[in-house]
Amino acid sequence: MKTLIKNGILIDGTGAPGAPGSLLVEDERIVAVGQVDPGADVDAVVDAGGLAIVPGFVDTHSHSDLEVFKDPELAPKLRQGVTTEILGQDGISMAPLPQRFISPWRKNLAGLDGDKDDFDWNYGTTENYLKLLEKNGSGTNLCYLVPHGNVRMEARGLGSGIADEAELQRMRDILSRELDAGGFGYSTGLIYMPCAYADTREMVETCKVAAKYDVPFVIHQRSEADTIVDSMHEVINIGRDSGVKVHFSHFKLCGKNNAHLFPQVIELLEQAQKEGIRVSFDQYPYVAGSTMLGVILPPWAHDGGTDKLVERLGSAEDRKRMVHDITNGIHGWDNFVAFAGLDGIFVTSVKTSRNTDAVGKNLVELGRMRGKDPLEATFDLLRDEENAVGMVDFYGLEEHVKTLISRPEMNVCTDGLLGGTPHPRVYGAFPRVLGKYVREEKVLPLHEAVRKMTGRPAEVFGIKERGVLRPGNYADVVIFDPETVIDKGTFTEPRQFPEGIAHVFVNGAHTINAGHLDKKALAGKVLRKK
Numbered sequence: 001m002k003t004l005i006k007n008g009i010l011i012d013g014t015g016a017p018g019a020p021g022s023l024l025v026e027d028e029r030i031v032a033v034g035q036v037d038p039g040a041d042v043d044a045v046v047d048a049g050g051l052a053i054v055p056g057f058v059d060t061h062s063h064s065d066l067e068v069f070k071d072p073e074l075a076p077k078l079r080q081g082v083t084t085e086i087l088g089q090d091g092i093s094m095a096p097l098p099q100r101f102i103s104p105w106r107k108n109l110a111g112l113d114g115d116k117d118d119f120d121w122n123y124g125t126t127e128n129y130l131k132l133l134e135k136n137g138s139g140t141n142l143c144y145l146v147p148h149g150n151v152r153m154e155a156r157g158l159g160s161g162i163a164d165e166a167e168l169q170r171m172r173d174i175l176s177r178e179l180d181a182g183g184f185g186y187s188t189g190l191i192y193m194p195c196a197y198a199d200t201r202e203m204v205e206t207c208k209v210a211a212k213y214d215v216p217f218v219i220h221q222r223s224e225a226d227t228i229v230d231s232m233h234e235v236i237n238i239g240r241d242s243g244v245k246v247h248f249s250h251f252k253l254c255g256k257n258n259a260h261l262f263p264q265v266i267e268l269l270e271q272a273q274k275e276g277i278r279v280s281f282d283q284y285p286y287v288a289g290s291t292m293l294g295v296i297l298p299p300w301a302h303d304g305g306t307d308k309l310v311e312r313l314g315s316a317e318d319r320k321r322m323v324h325d326i327t328n329g330i331h332g333w334d335n336f337v338a339f340a341g342l343d344g345i346f347v348t349s350v351k352t353s354r355n356t357d358a359v360g361k362n363l364v365e366l367g368r369m370r371g372k373d374p375l376e377a378t379f380d381l382l383r384d385e386e387n388a389v390g391m392v393d394f395y396g397l398e399e400h401v402k403t404l405i406s407r408p409e410m411n412v413c414t415d416g417l418l419g420g421t422p423h424p425r426v427y428g429a430f431p432r433v434l435g436k437y438v439r440e441e442k443v444l445p446l447h448e449a450v451r452k453m454t455g456r457p458a459e460v461f462g463i464k465e466r467g468v469l470r471p472g473n474y475a476d477v478v479i480f481d482p483e484t485v486i487d488k489g490t491f492t493e494p495r496q497f498p499e500g501i502a503h504v505f506v507n508g509a510h511t512i513n514a515g516h517l518d519k520k521a522l523a524g525k526v527l528r529k530k
């Protein structure tokens with residue numbers, strides 16, 4: 001199958017400005033770029049009509065890990081131009097998963113990635129999980145990070161405590177085994193259990209393995225709020241002491257009361273670079289985030305996993321202690337209630353039908369609806385739903401979003417949680433950058449924004465033969481209108497596809513044609529790091 005994409009503005013993903021030209025695709029690969037003579041045997045012609053022709057977008061922070069088995073085409077991603085997603089984020093994901101931990105791990109994972117009963121959870125390893133993905137098929141290409149929490153669980157269970165030398169060696173061995181299966185990096189989320197129980201030594205010792213494999217350490221750091229400076233020092237020290245490449249997940253500063261820390265945050269990024277520590281980060285272009293509601297609880301409440309958490313939520317004494325810690329804070333713990341406020345945290349998803357009325361309500365409204373104190377009503381919800389509750393929290397400043405988008409370390413991501421009433425970034429993060437921050441606000445030029453969505457993330461994660469329009473590369477291609485592209489989703493009605501994305505090709509397959517999705521075209525591949 002030979003396809004000519006003609007009459008467009010080629011922006012190749014290297015950071016070079018666009019230029020008029022065409023693209024010739026044969027089967028899965030790009031065979032010619034620029035002023036193309038297709039010959040007489042072209043099977044299809046797509047006239048770009050002066051629109052931008054760019055590489056497919058790479059979403060470096062995705063939560064499609066389980067959703068792909070429910071909705072293989074992954075329409076929210078394809079319709080905004082994403083052709084490659086990186087799964088296994090935040091240190092808690094699908095594999096490795098020893099059989100004895102399946103039940104508690106499903107509950108632990110549900111708030112981020114959802115749950116699925118009609119699914120065989122007995123796959124055990126990353127290698128077998130990737131085989132399941134291949135058998136299932138997907139609309140996008142899928143990469144996987146090996147998650148720290150899964151590694152720690154296999155080595156020492158779900159309890160708190162510091163790993164001893166024997167446990168550290170088990171973690172190193174497990175991480176090596178899973179990276180051998182094709183992992184593109186090593187992730188952690190130091191606000192999520194059991195990752196949060198790890199000390200810096202554990203992270204340094206395991207990151208030495210990631211450094212040996214030359215893959216990035218992808219980290220939701222311990223604090224993005226009051227103690228972010230201390231947290232960044234920890235991450236930079238991990239990079240220095242282990243030699244690993246550091247990639248901050250969804251980089252931001254939470255809490256308007258913490259705005260005075262922003263110059264120090266930027267200074268630490270620059271200091272690390274001067275030291276030779278390789279640092280990058282991804283960012284979604286919004287002043288609100290999204291995660292599991294259980295993060296509002298202090299870390300001790302999660303000790304031992306979800307079943308123990310549910311027990312504590314049923315204890316009046318433990319609830320009293322939770323209220324005290326949320327009200328007064330714990331040094332080093334990101335207190336979401338403190339920086340977002342009870343009225344700035346909204347329920348986005350639940351597991352059971354009996355609490356669907358909570359979706360879309362903030363915690364103050366939830367308390368009013370239940371006739372209880374907001375925290376008590378929230379504890380009830382988390383107990384009844386076994387912690388499988390999603391949330392959106394409003395935390396930031398628009399000026400910080402703009403500054404970070406323009407930083408050289410930055411690439412775009414969605415961090416998209418797909419269940420319930422999701423964050424609008426699931427449907428529109430990439431078009432929002434192109435429409436709001438490039439066209440409307442002129443924060444950065446179009447060719448640089450495209451690089452941050454394509455060539456740069458492919459380089460950071462070592463994704464070969466993708467991210468740049470070059471002969472021999474895979475034909476992941478997006479055609480969009482720079483004059484109209486924009487996100488449409490809102491926080492009240494997030495499930496809206498963007499405007500301006502005209503065509504998407506995945507491995508040469510014309511998956512989005514004139515804005516319409518071909519649901520039969522599951523053209524994505526499971527990629528493995530070599």
